Amino acid sequence: MNFRRLKDAFAGRLMLAAAVFSSVLVFIVAIALYLRSEPILEVKSLGELLLGSAWLPSQSIFGFYPFILGTVIVTALAMVFAIPLSILSAVYLAEYANERLKSIVLPLIDLLAGIPPVVFGVFGVLAVVPLVAGIAPLFKDSGIPFLNGGGYATGYSVLAGGIVLAIMVFPIIISISYEVFKAVPFEVREASLSLGATRWQTIKHAVIRTALPGIAAAVILGFSRAIGETMAVLMVVGNVVKIPSSIFDSTYPLTALIANNYGEMMSIPLYDSALLLAALILMLIILFSTLGARLILVRIERRMHG
Amino acid sequence: MSHITIQNLSAFYGDHHALRDITVEIPEKLITAIIGPSGCGKSTLLKCFNRLIDLTDGARVSGKIIVGNMDVLNGGTDVTDVRRRMGLLPQKPNPLPMSIYDNVAYGPRLHGVKEKKKLDEIVEKYLKIGGLWDEVRDRLKSPASKLSIGQQQRLCLARGLAVEPEIILCDEPTSALDPVSSQHIEQQLLKLKNDYTIVIVTHNIHQAMRLADYVIHLYLGELVEHGPANEVLENPKEERTRAYINGTFLADVKADQEINLKGNMCPYNFVYAKQALHALEKGKILKLIVDDPTAVTEVPRGMEAGGHEVVSVRQQNKTDWEIIIRKKS
Ligand SMILES: Nc1ncnc2c1ncn2[C@@H]1O[C@H](COP(=O)(O)OP(=O)(O)OP(=O)(O)O)[C@@H](O)[C@H]1O
Numbered sequence: 001m002n003f004r005r006l007k008d009a010f011a012g013r014l015m016l017a018a019a020v021f022s023s024v025l026v027f028i029v030a031i032a033l034y035l036r037s038e039p040i041l042e043v044k045s046l047g048e049l050l051l052g053s054a055w056l057p058s059q060s061i062f063g064f065y066p067f068i069l070g071t072v073i074v075t076a077l078a079m080v081f082a083i084p085l086s087i088l089s090a091v092y093l094a095e096y097a098n099e100r101l102k103s104i105v106l107p108l109i110d111l112l113a114g115i116p117p118v119v120f121g122v123f124g125v126l127a128v129v130p131l132v133a134g135i136a137p138l139f140k141d142s143g144i145p146f147l148n149g150g151g152y153a154t155g156y157s158v159l160a161g162g163i164v165l166a167i168m169v170f171p172i173i174i175s176i177s178y179e180v181f182k183a184v185p186f187e188v189r190e191a192s193l194s195l196g197a198t199r200w201q202t203i204k205h206a207v208i209r210t211a212l213p214g215i216a217a218a219v220i221l222g223f224s225r226a227i228g229e230t231m232a233v234l235m236v237v238g239n240v241v242k243i244p245s246s247i248f249d250s251t252y253p254l255t256a257l258i259a260n261n262y263g264e265m266m267s268i269p270l271y272d273s274a275l276l277l278a279a280l281i282l283m284l285i286i287l288f289s290t291l292g293a294r295l296i297l298v299r300i301e302r303r304m305h306g
Numbered sequence: 307m308s309h310i311t312i313q314n315l316s317a318f319y320g321d322h323h324a325l326r327d328i329t330v331e332i333p334e335k336l337i338t339a340i341i342g343p344s345g346c347g348k349s350t351l352l353k354c355f356n357r358l359i360d361l362t363d364g365a366r367v368s369g370k371i372i373v374g375n376m377d378v379l380n381g382g383t384d385v386t387d388v389r390r391r392m393g394l395l396p397q398k399p400n401p402l403p404m405s406i407y408d409n410v411a412y413g414p415r416l417h418g419v420k421e422k423k424k425l426d427e428i429v430e431k432y433l434k435i436g437g438l439w440d441e442v443r444d445r446l447k448s449p450a451s452k453l454s455i456g457q458q459q460r461l462c463l464a465r466g467l468a469v470e471p472e473i474i475l476c477d478e479p480t481s482a483l484d485p486v487s488s489q490h491i492e493q494q495l496l497k498l499k500n501d502y503t504i505v506i507v508t509h510n511i512h513q514a515m516r517l518a519d520y521v522i523h524l525y526l527g528e529l530v531e532h533g534p535a536n537e538v539l540e541n542p543k544e545e546r547t548r549a550y551i552n553g554t555f556l557a558d559v560k561a562d563q564e565i566n567l568k569g570n571m572c573p574y575n576f577v578y579a580k581q582a583l584h585a586l587e588k589g590k591i592l593k594l595i596v597d598d599p600t601a602v603t604e605v606p607r608g609m610e611a612g613g614h615e616v617v618s619v620r621q622q623n624k625t626d627w628e629i630i631i632r633k634k635s
């Protein structure tokens with residue numbers, strides 16, 4: 001019947017349109033941000049904006065360097081905590097844990113993923129910040145780079161931000177990697193075990209290798225969540241515009257800058273434009289880092305499967 | 307000389323009794339074929355040999371398997387030792403997600419060979435034995451998954467041999483391959499039997515005739531018959547062996563009546579089958595299609611007990627089984 005074919009064609013078009021729309025949206029947002037940040041880009045050089053470390057809007061000085069650094073360091077620290085922990089947990093859950101344990105732990109992890117950021121923020125203020133304030137003095141004169149506590153520590157710091165973010169991305173990476181490990185075909189394990197490998201050798205040399213592209217995707221997703229997270233981070237990092245010299249120092253990530261200031265003091269010239277430039281920078285950092293990660297992923301896959 | 311001695315071996319998946327009290331010996335440096343209809347426990351038997359059955363949740367094994375001086379099923383025996391001594395060639399080639407070279411070097415590396423030169427030698431030696439060297443010598447670093455299925459299977463053979471086992475276990479090693487690749491694998495196995503004990507599971511009676519020196523026939527988890535290949539295949543003592551061999555020869559027996567009992571549970575499907583058979587004349591053939599796992603074992607058993615001949619039991623697809631019965635009384 002012709003009507004059926006018509007419906008088929010229509011459904012196809014509709015889905016295509018939906019797919020195109022959602023990918024075009026990215027460009028629309030990027031272009032809008034660019035247009036709105038153009039005023040500041042016209043009067044200031046890019047080098048001055050990206051590398052300047054002073055932030056004095058009333059004197060028309062806008063240096064984004066401390067914010068960019070804040071975003072990068074807090075996110076990197078979060079990933080350093082989250083990646084090994086969550087991959088080891090996922091391996092344990094997928095390969096060793098019994099059904100009973102899994103039936104308890106997996107729903108809890110999903111629950112953790114569903115908790116709103118502001119709750120993590122409060123948790124950070126009540127638990128993580130005092131903890132950091134407590135351990136900071138131990139490293140005071142340690143001489144280890146980035147660990148040297150600079151005198152009095154409030155606990156509102158890069159480290160607190162990193163820990164809170166790690167807790168937030170933890171469930172994402174675990175639950176995706178868990179599924180990825182589960183999806184590794186039985187044949188891979190069978191091949192390895194039948195050659196006399198132990199269980200751990202099999203996991204290390206064959207299972208993780210097979211799962212690598214999926215794990216990388218999980219890490220990328222966790223990373224995007226971490227770098228874009230706003231509420232929880234701005235509650236625990238102290239929001240001080242300076243270049244942190246230690247993980248016990250306060251910092252001020254881009255997301256916090258935008259959320260704290262947009263809509264206020266908008267009468268200052270170029271202020272609005274500067275904040276939207278911050279948003280654009282954030283978006284570009286995310287874009288390029290995920291793109292880079294995807295490229296690495298493709299390389300890994302090509303080496304494995306051709 | 308027997309190489310693998312199996313005593314009173316039983317295997318269960320949950321409460322499904324997959325192997326029933328098997329006692330048999332597998333001769334050294336000969337090819338032993340395990341034949342039998344689908345689902346009769348052939349793969350399960352191989353998995354007991356190399357203890358891959360340990361990986362199946364709810365599987366239990368009792369009895370004894372002795373290889374040389376090693377008690378395979380004993381809890382104190384190191385499984386990695388067991389598996390090192392038995393190479394496995396699976397039904398579907400299962401290359402590891404790495405290069406051709408790394409696939410072959412995988413086992414030796416696990417067992418402590420680190421030196422590059424030594425590994426190079428091992429890889430070359432076993433790819434040659436596997437009959438793959440000439441085809442891959444200048445692309446050892448390319449991914450194993452790029453090879454054709456037939457080449458992948460020879461790679462799996464080479465990889466299994468590289469850990470220097472004494473026994474090679476093959477589970478329908480050619481069923482996923484084209485005729486030329488199958489022939490290739492068969493030829494390699496014939497060459498290897500001077501140095502290895504080979505156990506091959508096969509559905510293909512012709513393949514068993516070409517390769518096997520010794521044949522074991524399993525039927526619904528029981529050992530029906532075993533002995534030198536020419537005796538078992540050409541002159542079986544057991545009615546069920548004859549039925550199986552004939553059944554696989556007459557790939558499609560012409561049924562006089564066919565009934566579809568899918569969706570019926572035991573014992574109803576048995577009752578329906580009985581009624582249908584009752585309506586037929588003596589010597590006529592009834593074909594049943596069932597999908598209840600219990601029926602697959604119980605209907606033929608019941609029919610045999612009733613004096614009828616079970617011509618063949620075959621799995622048609624994931625769920626459906628075909629049972630062919632000739633009315634005798
Ligand atoms: N993991 C499992 N869980 C439950 N039952 C199983 C499992 N594996 C096999 N079985 C059952 O055990 C019996 C024997 O299975 P097995 O795989 O050994 O048969 P097979 O002779 O190798 O058959 P095929 O020729 O189709 O490969 C079958 O009835 C099957 O349904």
Ligand SMILES: [Mg+2]
Nearest residue numbers: 348349350477
């Ligand atoms: Mg099988």
